Amino acid sequence: MAEVALSLVLLIGAGLLVRSYGRIQNASPGFNPKNVLSFRLSLPNSKYKGPAVTNFYKQLSQNIGTLPGVESVGTSYSLPMSSVALAWGPITIEGYVPKNSADFIMSNERFVSPGYFSAMGVPLVQGRLFDERDVKDSQQTVIVNENLAQRFWPNQDPIGKRLERGDQEPWRTVVGVVRDTKEFTVDKEPPISIYHPHEQFPIGTMFLVVRSSSDASTLTSSIMKEIRSLDPELPAFEFTTMDQRLSDSLARRRFSTFLLGVFALVALLLAAIGIYGVMAYSVTQRTQEIGIRMALGAQPRKIMMMVVRHSLLLVVVGIVIGLSGAFALTRVMSSLLYGVSATDALTFAAPLLSRTSCRAS
Helix, strand or coil: CHHHHHHHHHHHHHHHHHHHHHHHHHCCCCCCCCCEEEEEEECCCCCCCCHHHHHHHHHHHHHHHCCCCEEEEEEECCCCCCCCCCCEEEEEECCCCCCCCCCCEEEEEEEECCCHHHHHCCCEEEECCCCCCCCCCCCCEEEEEHHHHHHHCCCCCCCCCEEEECCCCCCEEEEEEECCCCCCCCCCCCCCEEEEEHHHCCCCEEEEEEEECCCHHHHHHHHHHHHHHHCCCCCEEEEEEHHHHHHHHCHHHHHHHHHHHHHHHHHHHHHHHHHHHHHHHHHHHCHHHHHHHHHCCCCHHHHHHHHHHHHHHHHHHHHHHHHHHHHHHHHHHHHHCCCCCCCCHHHHHHHHHHHHHHHHC
């Protein structure tokens, strides 16, 4: 009974995690990772300052854009599923009054080039993307994600609204709204995000993303040649496809799901062996009794049903205990689930079928 109960708890827990992992794999991260290569550059302050920074990245992006198979190139200070996934900063929304004067709004900030959104496959929802109008000495502009627009301007047109970084910088006008993108993992809700044009914030350390018509990882050597042609001493690092970054973000969940699944299968095997062993021992102990029953005319089928009823009693009691334990377990692990209820009927029913198979064996 203990083996049946334990294996049932582990099977249900593993089943929920497996179904949850399947839902996560099919969930949209908000961008298209297929055929996208990403890498990072860090320009030394001694050689690159102000306009020289943005000019370098513009020239490098143009050079990479001429490589065979390259469809678009963009730059960003931070990148989803990367070592620099978030850059937090306080913002002030024009016309928004917090309930508490001590409250302040923290937003994820990204500093991107005009080609970033097409290279990452982030859809434009409303307004426009950055272009040649968004330079250093022009109007200060931003693009926001859907989450921010819906939170602060519900049932309103966000285009033309204004916000500022902190409370002392100039007001920046919203010119576009883009789809929400997941940051660390796809099972976490996206934060409110603001995109600034890189031209207005010449940051030296940036990610570059390159979208290709085929396998983007084959472009690494060609990209390195283009970098060396502009600056032979400049190192590039973190060459990784966005597919790989997305896969790596799920590594911990994938491992825990695999580990619990292995434990559940081992428990199921032990339960099956345990049931068989107990019943074999019971039948051996009752050999004389069974012989007398058959000598008195008992049918073999009835003898078998007598043994099965005994095993069924053990299994039913174990299932009752196991279901109680499983309901308690799923309450604890509900925060680990994505797109699956903690009391998912299909997941709870599947192990019960395996218990029936064990009993029949």
